[in-house]
Amino acid sequence: MSHVENTELKIEGMTCSSCANTVSKFLQSKGLRDVVVDFASGEARFIGMEPQMLSQVKSGIRELGYQVIDDSDKTLANHFLFTIESKFYFSLFFTLPFWLGMFFPIPMFHHYYFQLAIATPVYLLGVWHFGKSAFASVKFRAPNMDVLIFIGSNAAFLYSIIQQFIFGNTSDIFFETSSSIITLVLLGNLIEKRAVLQTRTAINSLLKLQPATTKLISFFGDERFEVITEVNINQIDSGNYLLINAGDKIAADGIIVWGNGDADESMITGESMPVKKRQDEMVIGGTTLISGTIKIKVTAVGKQSTLSGIIELVKKAQLQKPKLQKTADKITAWFVPAVISVAVVTFFLNYFFLASVFSQSVMNSIAVLIIACPCAMGLATPTAVMVGLGRSAQKGILIRGADTLEVLSTIKQVVFDKTGTLTTGDFRISELKIIEGNADEIKSVLVGLEKYSSHPIAKSILKELVNHQAKTFSNIHEKKGVGISGTDETGNLFSIGLSSMCNSENEWVEYGRTLNENLLHIFVLKNEKLIAVVSLEDEIKPEAKQLIDFLKSKDIKTIMLSGDKKERCETVASSLHIDEYHAQQKPDEKLAFIRKCILKSPTAMVGDGINDAPALAQANLGISLSNGTQVAIDSAQIILLNGNLSGLISAFSIGRITLQTIKQNLFWAFFYNVLAIPAAAFGLLTPAIAALSMAFSDVVVIGNSVRLKFRATTIK
Numbered sequence: 001m002s003h004v005e006n007t008e009l010k011i012e013g014m015t016c017s018s019c020a021n022t023v024s025k026f027l028q029s030k031g032l033r034d035v036v037v038d039f040a041s042g043e044a045r046f047i048g049m050e051p052q053m054l055s056q057v058k059s060g061i062r063e064l065g066y067q068v069i070d071d072s073d074k075t076l077a078n079h080f081l082f083t084i085e086s087k088f089y090f091s092l093f094f095t096l097p098f099w100l101g102m103f104f105p106i107p108m109f110h111h112y113y114f115q116l117a118i119a120t121p122v123y124l125l126g127v128w129h130f131g132k133s134a135f136a137s138v139k140f141r142a143p144n145m146d147v148l149i150f151i152g153s154n155a156a157f158l159y160s161i162i163q164q165f166i167f168g169n170t171s172d173i174f175f176e177t178s179s180s181i182i183t184l185v186l187l188g189n190l191i192e193k194r195a196v197l198q199t200r201t202a203i204n205s206l207l208k209l210q211p212a213t214t215k216l217i218s219f220f221g222d223e224r225f226e227v228i229t230e231v232n233i234n235q236i237d238s239g240n241y242l243l244i245n246a247g248d249k250i251a252a253d254g255i256i257v258w259g260n261g262d263a264d265e266s267m268i269t270g271e272s273m274p275v276k277k278r279q280d281e282m283v284i285g286g287t288t289l290i291s292g293t294i295k296i297k298v299t300a301v302g303k304q305s306t307l308s309g310i311i312e313l314v315k316k317a318q319l320q321k322p323k324l325q326k327t328a329d330k331i332t333a334w335f336v337p338a339v340i341s342v343a344v345v346t347f348f349l350n351y352f353f354l355a356s357v358f359s360q361s362v363m364n365s366i367a368v369l370i371i372a373c374p375c376a377m378g379l380a381t382p383t384a385v386m387v388g389l390g391r392s393a394q395k396g397i398l399i400r401g402a403d404t405l406e407v408l409s410t411i412k413q414v415v416f417d418k419t420g421t422l423t424t425g426d427f428r429i430s431e432l433k434i435i436e437g438n439a440d441e442i443k444s445v446l447v448g449l450e451k452y453s454s455h456p457i458a459k460s461i462l463k464e465l466v467n468h469q470a471k472t473f474s475n476i477h478e479k480k481g482v483g484i485s486g487t488d489e490t491g492n493l494f495s496i497g498l499s500s501m502c503n504s505e506n507e508w509v510e511y512g513r514t515l516n517e518n519l520l521h522i523f524v525l526k527n528e529k530l531i532a533v534v535s536l537e538d539e540i541k542p543e544a545k546q547l548i549d550f551l552k553s554k555d556i557k558t559i560m561l562s563g564d565k566k567e568r569c570e571t572v573a574s575s576l577h578i579d580e581y582h583a584q585q586k587p588d589e590k591l592a593f594i595r596k597c598i599l600k601s602p603t604a605m606v607g608d609g610i611n612d613a614p615a616l617a618q619a620n621l622g623i624s625l626s627n628g629t630q631v632a633i634d635s636a637q638i639i640l641l642n643g644n645l646s647g648l649i650s651a652f653s654i655g656r657i658t659l660q661t662i663k664q665n666l667f668w669a670f671f672y673n674v675l676a677i678p679a680a681a682f683g684l685l686t687p688a689i690a691a692l693s694m695a696f697s698d699v700v701v702i703g704n705s706v707r708l709k710f711r712a713t714t715i716k
Helices: 017-029 051-063 084-101 112-139 145-165 175-199 201-207 306-319 323-353 358-371 374-394 403-410 418-422 439-450 456-464 504-510 544-553 566-576 587-600 610-618 630-635 646-681 687-712
Strands: 007-012 033-038 043-047 067-069 213-218 227-232 241-244 253-264 275-277 288-300 397-399 413-416 428-434 474-479 483-487 493-497 520-526 529-537 557-561 580-582 603-607 621-625 638-640
Touching (some): 017 043, 084 175, 112 175, 145 323, 145 358, 175 358, 241 253, 275 288, 323 646, 374 403, 397 646, 418 566, 428 439, 439 483, 439 520, 544 557, 544 566, 566 580, 587 603, 638 646, 646 687
Antiparallel strands (some): 007 043, 428 529, 493 520, 520 529
8 A cells, every 4th residue: 555655744833842742642643653743843744644644644633732734724724713822812801800900909800700701711712722732642641731731720710610609608719810820821822932933034044045936938949939938936847948037036956058147045055155157057946146147947846956955954954853852851751740749749738737728728739730841841952953953054054963963062073084175176287297198188088087087186177178078988997085997999998096096106207207296196097007197286275274273272183184195185284284184095094094083082074075975974973065976965964065164163153052052941941940849839929920930931941042043143
């Protein structure tokens, strides 16, 4: 039987990790796998759902007290009865007379039946709003905060009913307590909802990058017959042609087939300067053409586009839980039963041992139930992580997983590849020295073989020789970190690579030639005989020095690990003041070195080539440049989208302050409960004040996380 894989639902109404846990256990009870529910983003993901189960799952989630939102549900979700705003204003209207009665001696406000009349609508709303969630959470053995609110508000309301209709006592009633609890908790939920939305702004900004419409070119190829129509972006597909004018947002990934201009890619890559775009170059959907006019052929739309890939990566990272959050979740799981136990003990201590009156003992117990706040612990980590990962994405830094932020803060040494990482990797041919053959033949061999390699040196050579004919080869074989070889049409074996490929350098010396040790030399062989030497020069990236200085200021050791010759490595290491360097390292040697490093202290590896991939995967933290190879990007936990090393400074800074914010939030959550629960138990707080305190404890945590958003924007 077929299954719908990777189902994603948008859910509204979850306020903390306890709510998410209830939904998660419900989905698991339906036999769904790999269930991940995040209240902060309002998303649930899972696999293994049969098509006919969708309506059943949605209905079940609604029965839990939450709303599943899709295009068909938007009207329902915005209905008066389903918004937290309307529920708050409704309860506030009926609760205001209770509050006014505290200050104005209006007899009607203190009449038993008047209070019963205005308390009942609020009570029923509370039973409906908090009751569904409370019962569902108990059913799935994940009791949440709504259980405490439900018990507390019910205890106050039913106690007042019993006093009148059983004992005939109308002086010892607490209708205002029941109404105040419900109203103030709804106020807290409302503020919390709006505050959590602030933590989602980075992702929302990325989602808004895509334009609603674009200009579709029909009959592309002859301007006399071209027809340009403005269409919804949902109507375009790969292979379509689009017209992009200055000021337009580019609707999809594509390749320029006509025209040129400058694009603003800052929201995708973090690159603040406009990027020049010419014919045959790629453009990214969601970026803006700030000058010029271009026509593009669409290469990717929807889920396959670069922008969607970035958003998906950030969302997945936000759904993952760091160790701190997992610890907090374990505590939260036992929190509600523990608080109920404390409330029961509070009643018995007050009534039997402290000689408090029955009503006061009940109120103290209710205050304990209401003031306890498991939500603050549940909100502490995901809100901070959401802001931190969102801000890093806006700066062109993709971080795979929330736990990466924790690892980032522990790093004590950073190992760098040299070529293409610390240096530009855009080599320029300084000199072509020929022993046998002619320059055109050697260049055709270089182009013919290097086009099969993704190494930065190969890319640079191809860029230099873009106008030269390529020689045809077969039986291509590339040895990582060494070189590439192939057989031409007449059976000659040609090889291109470093001196480690063979004894080429010694052979060159035998010809009475010398090599400039500060240049990179590539040797060209024909049937294992040296026929030419290509001398290349590379430059250190301008931002590399700034990054090394930053790491040193944080007492992080810097190491350079390169396959290049000792002399060139020494020059780069000396220029950047790198602590330690190792030259002429093959991929397996790099891997072995990283293994030794991680045994000593937490280690990050920064690289961009195929030969760096094993080391990137082995390190505690792999960091790749987006202009590197795909395998290097896939092996890394952090990707610098613009290929600029200065982004790593922001990554370290964002990681550090995000973890700092998480610790602050958790401290406040525990500190609040440790102080508040005893205060309520001893009657120092009324239930209404307890409800207000509980509501704002969540706001403090979320507010501190939102503050991270503005702290992050100041990082350079």
